[in-house]
Amino acid sequence: MGFLDKLKDRIFNREPSDTGFMTDDEKELREYEAYYTPQSGVAEGTYSEFVVTDVFSITGRGTVVTGTVTGGVFFVGDNVLLVHNGDAGTPTTIIGIEQFRKVCESVSEGANAGFILKDIDRKQVSRNDIIKKK
Structure with missing residues (x-):
């Protein structure tokens, strides 16, 4: 993996690699995003x-x-x-x-x-x- 590939991966990776510098609110938000799913039985993007x-x-x-x-x-x-x-x-x-x-x-x-x-x-x-x- 070259330098540009590593840089792209780091920029576009949604998951933080190190949570040591995150505030408690940011950590809580990441946990919420990881486990939150749209209403059960409804495909994402179709619920209105x-x-x-x-x-x-x-x-x-x-x-x-x-x-x-x-x-x-x-x-x-x-x-x-x-x-x-x-x-x-x-x-x-x-x-x-x-x-x-x-x-x-x-x-x-x-x-x-x-x-x-x-x-x-x-x-x-x-x-x-x-x-x-x-």
Whole structure:
């Protein structure tokens, strides 16, 4: 292994070779990263979740839920499950996404947004319900 190979290995190696100079917080973070896995049964990169904070109806458009994307990415046209009070989930489709009065095609983790849901009545949704991809 030549000098450049060793240098590349050292730069791109995610695991620190010597933890002697790491703070306790850095060591704890490394342990967390080593053992943390996405929700069981879900392939990494496919899990998406949205937590509902408010629900209202718009005449002529349908039921709108507002909230925060806590994981993954949602797109207009995605088939999702609405989990209400721990039930198995009601299937629906996202027919529109808006952020701050701007129409969007997708939203990702950390975004506050509003979803327009197909064939869902306002009474079927409440605060803290979860919307997740099928």
